[in-house]
Amino acid sequence: MQTKNFSEAQSLELITSMIQDSRARLARNSGTPFLIWGYTTVAISILNYILFQYDIKCWWLWWLIPLIGWAGMMIWGKHDNGAKNYIDRVISIIWSVIGVSFLWIMFAFVYYHAPILFLVILMAGMGTTMTGFVIRDKATQIGGIVAMTSSILFPLKHWLMIRFVDLNDIALQSEWMSTDFLLFAAIFLFMMVIPGHILNHKYNK
Amino acid sequence: MFKELNPLLHSELRLAVMSVLISVESADFVFLREQTGATAGNLSVQIDKLQKAGYITVEKGFKGKMPRTTCAITQEGVAAFEEYVAALRSYIGKGI
Numbered sequence: 001m002q003t004k005n006f007s008e009a010q011s012l013e014l015i016t017s018m019i020q021d022s023r024a025r026l027a028r029n030s031g032t033p034f035l036i037w038g039y040t041t042v043a044i045s046i047l048n049y050i051l052f053q054y055d056i057k058c059w060w061l062w063w064l065i066p067l068i069g070w071a072g073m074m075i076w077g078k079h080d081n082g083a084k085n086y087i088d089r090v091i092s093i094i095w096s097v098i099g100v101s102f103l104w105i106m107f108a109f110v111y112y113h114a115p116i117l118f119l120v121i122l123m124a125g126m127g128t129t130m131t132g133f134v135i136r137d138k139a140t141q142i143g144g145i146v147a148m149t150s151s152i153l154f155p156l157k158h159w160l161m162i163r164f165v166d167l168n169d170i171a172l173q174s175e176w177m178s179t180d181f182l183l184f185a186a187i188f189l190f191m192m193v194i195p196g197h198i199l200n201h202k203y204n205k
Numbered sequence: 206m207f208k209e210l211n212p213l214l215h216s217e218l219r220l221a222v223m224s225v226l227i228s229v230e231s232a233d234f235v236f237l238r239e240q241t242g243a244t245a246g247n248l249s250v251q252i253d254k255l256q257k258a259g260y261i262t263v264e265k266g267f268k269g270k271m272p273r274t275t276c277a278i279t280q281e282g283v284a285a286f287e288e289y290v291a292a293l294r295s296y297i298g299k300g301i
Contacts (some may be wrong), residue, residue, distance in 0.1 A: 006217055008210070008296040014217065015290065018224035022240055026229065080268070082236030085229045 024203065026085050029076075030135065031199030033095075034128075036072035038192030041065050045185035052178040066102070090134050098127040117184050118154035121147055121191075128191050139198040147191035153183060208292035211285055213258055218243050219251045223286050226261060226278040234274040252276060260285055 006014075044065050051058055101123050108114035129144030161176050214220050221241040225232055232240075238248050252274075255261045260282030264275045278286070 006215075008293050010217075011210075011215065011220060011293055012290075012297065014220055015224045018221050018240065019228040022225045022228045022232075025240070082239075083225075083229045083232035089230060 022083065023085075025081060026083060026088070027135075027203040028081070029079075029200060030203055031196035031201075032076055033073060034140075034192040034196030034199065036076060037065075037069045038188050038196055040068045040072065041188040042185045042193060044068075045181045045188070049178055049181040049185075052174070052181065055174075087134055091131055094127055094130050094134075098123050115154060115158070117180055118151050121151040121154070121184065121187050124188075125149075125151060125191060128195070132195070135199075137195070137199060137202075140195040143191040143195040147187050150183075150187050150190075154180060157183075208288075208295050210292050210296075211289050213254065213260070214285060214289045216251075218247065219255055220289075222248070222251060222255060222276075223260065223278065223282065226276060227283065227286055231275050231277040233268075234276070237276065255282070258285075 044061055048058065048061055051061075102120065105114060105116055105119045105123070108119075109116035125144050125147030127144070128140060128147060132138070132140030132142075132144050157176075157180065161173070165173055165176055167173060214223060218241060221243075222237055225237060225240050234245075234248070234252075237243075237252075238245060241248065243251075252261065252263060256263050259279060262277050262279055264277075266273050266275065
């Protein structure tokens with residue numbers, strides 16, 4: 001590219017192509033954070049479900065989700081593409097606020113047995129929905145809305161369990177509860193893994 | 206009556222730099238070089254001209270241990286860019 005003067009039509013063409021190219025470049029791999037958090041959560045949830053079947057209750061395994069997720073984000077963040085736009089900043093703020101809320105939910109779960117799976121799905125669903133509207137992506141919007149709506153299944157399941165499961169039958173109760181992990185994994189699959197792949201496919205062409 | 210085109214912006218490389226910066230919050234030198242396809246020396250000279258005109262800010266910092274120059278458009282730069290595009294439209298609209 002030179003510093004020479006050029007025609008008015010060429011100027012407009014250059015402006016359009018530069019803006020489009022910059023936006024396209026910044027959108028590349030935008031689904032990767034969803035894939036990092038989505039796959040990590042699905043894997044840990046299924047692992048917890050399997051261990052639960054053998055009566056192994058490793059609650060600390062859940063802490064691997066933020067640990068692996070943050071490590072993954074740090075590694076991904078090193079591949080900085082050299083520019084930041086307003087959308088990046090808005091999305092970063094949304095997920096920072098939600099991230100702090102997750103820590104608060106964990107605290108409430110550990111000390112006051114707050115319904116963690118319901119709250120995590122609801123908050124993550126809100127974040128995904130907002131992200132979907134900010135980036136104007138249908139798959140992300142749908143994934144977030146499906147997650148927010150599905151979050152009600154956790155308290156509903158608990159309500160049904162109290163009414164229809166013999167609370168003296170510990171094994172059955174345990175089996176009933178462990179399916180929460182599979183439900184959690186399935187919702188994350190729809191909320192983050194599928195939209196993440198769709199986003200990467202859309203912008204990495 | 207045609208509006209006069211800002212000579213500082215009516216230059217291929219400077220206009221390319223401004224177009225990239227108008228679409229992002231900030232961009233580093235490498236990003237600008239890759240997007241415009243310019244040589245480092247030429248880009249550096251044009252960035253300096255835009256900075257002196259008050260259209261962009263240039264910050265020198267580090268990314269890890271590597272030096273990094275980050276550019277961002279100023280309010281004055283946005284106004285000049287908008288004025289330039291409006292002037293261009295008056296030319297195009299009148300059949301040029």
